[in-house]
Amino acid sequence: MRQTQTSLSSFLRLSEQIAPFIALLIGIPILVVVGFGIVSIYREGYLLALVLLITLLTFLAAIPLLFLRRQVKKRMDTQDLTSEAWVTASKNWTPFDLQVWLLLNTRIEEQLAANADWYMLRNYSLDLATLAATQYHPTRSRRELAFTIPEALRMTEEVSRRYRLLLMQHVPLVEKLNLSMVRMVYDHRDKQETLQRVWNIYRILRIFTPAGWLAEARGQLLDHVFTGLKDEVQAKLKQTLLQEVASVVIDLYSGRFKVSDEELSASETLKADQQRLAVPLEPLRVCLIGQVSAGKSSIINALLGSMVAEVNQLPSTQTATVYQAKLEPDLEAMHLVDLPGLEGKPDKDNYLLEQMLQSDVVLWVLKANQPARSLDTHFKARWQAWLDDPKQRARRQPLLLGVLNQIDRLAPQQEWQPPYDLQNPTTQKARNIRDALDYNQNLLGFQSITPLSVSEDKPPYNLEALEKLLDQCYEQGMQVQLNRRRLEASDSFSVQEQFKRAYRLGKSLFSSSRTNKTDTIK
Ligand SMILES: Nc1nc2c(ncn2[C@@H]2O[C@H](COP(=O)(O)OP(=O)(O)O)[C@@H](O)[C@H]2O)c(=O)[nH]1
Ligand SMILES: [Mg+2]
CATH class of the missing domain: 3.40.50.300 (P-loop containing nucleotide triphosphate hydrolases)
Structure with a gap:
């Protein structure tokens, strides 16, 4: 898990360094073409028509966006945040699991009270996992790693699946946003660095095309959706994500991810x-x-x-x-x-x-x-x-x-x-x-x-x-x-499952050797 995290963050760092160059690479040719374009439009006498056309397109594009924005705002305002938690304790937990759940919830409150920045959530999740591990495996060293790789994969899958479901239930239009957009909005919100300046140049440039205008407007809308979110909504989203993590690590360390439901054999x-x-x-x-x-x-x-x-x-x-x-x-x-x-x-x-x-x-x-x-x-x-x-x-x-x-x-x-x-x-x-x-x-x-x-x-x-x-x-x-x-x-060690895996592997080896053979006959 740690390895994935470090490789992810080094990738992000790298892309941050490269981004200005890419922007310049794309930006300079566009600038040149735009320059020539404006000159020839001026010569042919179409300048007024161009200005009118851009204005018209701007209005046309703005109408649905404004409508969308109003809809989002209305639905956000009617969200009832005081009602009960979005994540609740699982029905099949033992009293001990419930005790850990309460403990983790207290920790989540402390974490969010200390620093509720979105960037802290990853560290907080790790902290929750470690705390849960200490509860279930008090004597094991490196206890937070006391699970197998398939279990970890199932956990990751499970957190994303559950969080996505909750967001779809509670956050209007969330299905239209993807994580990179959200990240981008947060990344560039109040950074005053080179990247930001290059980004701004690019934004100004792309305004000259209708598609660019739409992209810009979507960026603005996103800014409004996320930075304009009521503080309580943001707090709720963060709390929900951490609670989802807590709920899943309980399942993980109590051994419930060892078997998926289909694998449940008869008693x-x-x-x-x-x-x-x-x-x-x-x-x-x-x-x-x-x-x-x-x-x-x-x-x-x-x-x-x-x-x-x-x-x-x-x-x-x-x-x-x-x-x-x-x-x-x-x-x-x-x-x-x-x-x-x-x-x-x-x-x-x-x-x-x-x-x-x-x-x-x-x-x-x-x-x-x-x-x-x-x-x-x-x-x-x-x-x-x-x-x-x-x-x-x-x-x-x-x-x-x-x-x-x-x-x-x-x-x-x-x-x-x-x-x-x-x-x-x-x-x-x-x-x-x-x-x-x-x-x-x-x-x-x-x-x-x-x-x-x-x-x-x-x-x-x-x-x-x-x-x-x-x-x-x-x-x-x-x-x-x-x-x-x-x-x-x-x-119980599932012989059948191991056999199936071996069979699949054998089959793929066999089929690749067969293709090789036909290749040589040709
Ligand atoms: N008076 C009375 N006798 C009972 C009652 N329940 C069981 N017995 C008698 O207690 C004896 C032992 O009962 P049994 O069911 O064999 O006990 P076990 O060893 O726990 O299975 C039998 O002679 C039963 O008839 C009851 O509620 N009242
Ligand atoms: Mg008896």
Whole structure:
């Protein structure tokens, strides 16, 4: 990247040095021709006609330009700049990504407050990239270069694409301007050097031709569009460009550019599930975690019992049983994964952690009338430690939903007259349920906690609430799945892709050798 920058700036320097000579080279012959032309026009007596013609053409050319300018100004004035930011946080970012986004935005504000010159933006972008790199790769040296060349190319492409889209959306007539024009306007705005003087001579000269006049007028218009822009518009454009850079470097350093969307392969977990059931679906994967006898299998049975259609048990492995079912006929299918209970044994816990990582939603089942929670808190701490590892920063964690099961067994055991008003508990039972919910929620910090009873001899309690919750989680769960698939795809080396590249290379070599052969036959 640096190399490109230095070669670009040396190119610009070179062209600045050469420009006056080129202008003179073109200017002198034109001056000579113009001189001769004026003399002969004077001799032939056409001078008045010429002046009239130039004036007429000037007016004709000015009309559309004036109209255009008014249009630009009107649209610029109606731009609502106080409305929300043009660049917003991406939907599939993790909380860590969002934290970096806030940090980068603060930096952008500081940068623009310090010096908001257009020329500073390139340095600012580099600074933002370095800051993001420090967040994602705190230990790596030369961390701002912690990406591959294809990733860098995709990033460049992405910034330009997004910035262009935003400009087209928000800046009127921007599609008519190209970057060299904008640069030119800024380059020559208030420079009092040789180049400027030569430039002015050239401008005066070209005014003698209608095409030149038009070019001049366009230059003037550009000057007006950009130097006349309201300060807020300019500030907004600069901020937007930097925010675009920030948003893209987050994607870059969190590893999201490793794979393009098309390269997203199907999830390894899904493939394993599908081998057992040949249906091309990508269902929400819900796993149930909890101690032995918390009621995981009973909850799955109850959910399956009330699920209306297509209940399939996929052949179970020794440790996990996967059921496929739908909450409603027209809803997407989901996979319910029944797992062995928490036992506090490292290898079994590792297996359960792995299963949690491969899920979109985790239902953490707790037995209400059995208060020993050390297995749960210990396992939760391991899960958290695993997530806090810097290597997992690009990961979006599954939704963690607490379920307090077997509340019918809370004291007083004999009393079971649902429903209970848990917001304003009046009976002893309701108060106990409420306390147990608060206690477990404080201890384990779930996203939510749902009281439940799925006893064999009583009708289920609050099962619909759990179903509704799962339904509401669908979209967020899918984001988790997408994130997981990206990470999986970028981890696995794509043999197919490498083969395709080799094939293309082979083909081009082959075709060039064939052309050589025909050449020799001739
Ligand atoms: N009273 C009552 N018993 C339950 C409830 N849920 C499960 N059980 C019983 O608890 C025992 C263990 O349940 P199970 O689903 O096998 O637990 P797992 O080990 O977590 O899969 C079984 O005898 C179930 O009938 C409940 O909500 N109320
Ligand atoms: Mg079980």
